[in-house]
Amino acid sequence: MQRLTEQILSHAKGLPEGTPLAAKSLLHLGSRAAVDQALSRLAERRQLLRAGRGVYLLPVTSRFGTRAPSVEQAVEAIAAQRGEVIVSSGAAAANRLGLTAQVPARSVYLTSGRSRKMRLGKQIVELRHAPRWQLTLAQRPVGEAIRALAWLGPDGAEAALQTLKRKLAPTAFNELVAAAPQLPTWLARSVGKVAHG
Template sequence: MPLVASCQKITHISDRGMAMQRLTEQILAHADGLPEGRPVAAKSLLHLGNRAAVDQALSRLAERGQLLRAGRGVYLLPVTSRFGVRAPSVELAVEAIAAQRGEVIVSSGAAAANRLGLTTQVPARSVYLTSGRSRKMRLGDQLVELRHAPRWQLALAHRPVGEAIRALAWLGPDRAETALRTLKGKLAPAAFNELAAAAPQLPTWLARNVGKVAHG
């Protein structure tokens, strides 16, 4: 290869490396300005470079541990404090991903039942229900599972009655009536009335039990 052509090739490779370094620095600066748990999405970085370059930069940052790859196309900035480096809060990350992707994401029925005192069983895994597709995310050492759920289980998602519906769905037909009687004493009357009003959205077995306890 002629000397001039060789020098030009080396210069081109050097320029490309510098451009990639500049892009990774810009991505890190962008990520550093986000609230804890907010995903770093390739589509929000296209003003910095083309999609292939952005994807390559994100992948490199994940390999270096400067970003966490939580799932396909989902990257998160680790949190650095005086206690060291940790993954973002699961709750904050899930809330941010739900907002970014326009999904409904809520805690699982097992977690809801535990919080409402309907079971002493503590979920062994972090499971959330979503209106989107089922998938898994890794936040540091913790695996978070997102399971697609039917619409009725996501009804009134972030209200106490929504949590009660998810708990009842998890408990199932055999335990629903007993659980509903417990809930009638735990929930505010307005909340239980809201549950009764939601009966048309529920499957037959649950609507029947709700009506029986509400009007019995």
Template sequence: MERMAESIMNVATTLPEGVPLAAKGLLHLGSRAAVDQTLSRLAARGELIRAGRGIYMRPVQTRFGPRSPSAEQAIEALAVQRGETIVPSGAAAANALGLTTQVPVKSVYLTSGRSRVLNLGRQAVELRHAPRWQLALGSKTSGQAVRALAWLGPDEAPKALQILRSKLTETAKIELMSAAPQFPTWLARLVGEMLHG
């Protein structure tokens, strides 16, 4: 078992900060049960952080001691590894676009995968499954606009669109228009009004 622990840590040290170590990616070292057991033991010893079911990360060593990887890097790496689209929530998008001054208290991301929580040290990051239309434009500004408007809802969105009209580039407006057929009716109508009204 110690040899497997050493092998797992050798793999972990080759990964950039925040890149998850998935049990499934270590099956060349032994059986799933042996890999899971070794990962659990490494997490208990503090050599790895258990971020979620079957997801482990190497703590980042600093001169002040170990710390968890940044949420942004971990989310980005997880998206690539799992083949998911993962983007900041509508509340975060609305804040980034200046549509609200509320700063989200919790780290929430929308995902094409299943809903779950990642534990990165003291920070819990919630991944919420979202409908495809909210993820269609990804991390582009137009995608942020869609998520912000969806979060604001049909009552608040028209006011926000007035602000967005001057902030969005022509390219972003065209992207919104192209994706509009996927949106709920109320949002598709608003996007049409913004561009042609």
């Protein structure tokens, strides 16, 4: 019979890149204590990366050596595994929408789950708990616009909304106007002012 560490590695290699491993998903291979110990041993040997408390990732091996999985793939996999909404931060959204030239220096994502940090190789990814309204329409362009506006705050929202009115497709801007009741008062007021002004 295969040793538990070999069974875990074999299982990990059958998963898509960036899929997190947790002891709970490996209980079919052995007891909780044995699985925890095997995961810890694999991390010490650098055969698995410890991404956070109880979360492990298989490093990606290529002809150039080994590296951590891409941040996007790891974040998507964790969102699917844990049933959380995880999206890019408002700063990243504002940059992508051309509302700021500032490029975020750190990888920060907003989550419906608890705040925590994840280590992917040498990179630290921060997952910050966000209020529900910032996760509204999460994976749509309008959701990105909402996060960008939240990051810009009350002082920068109106000017940014004028830019978004020109940049977004009319249907997307109308979707933003329709989402106004879910937004904080300061943002809903700015959306209404730009939409009907």
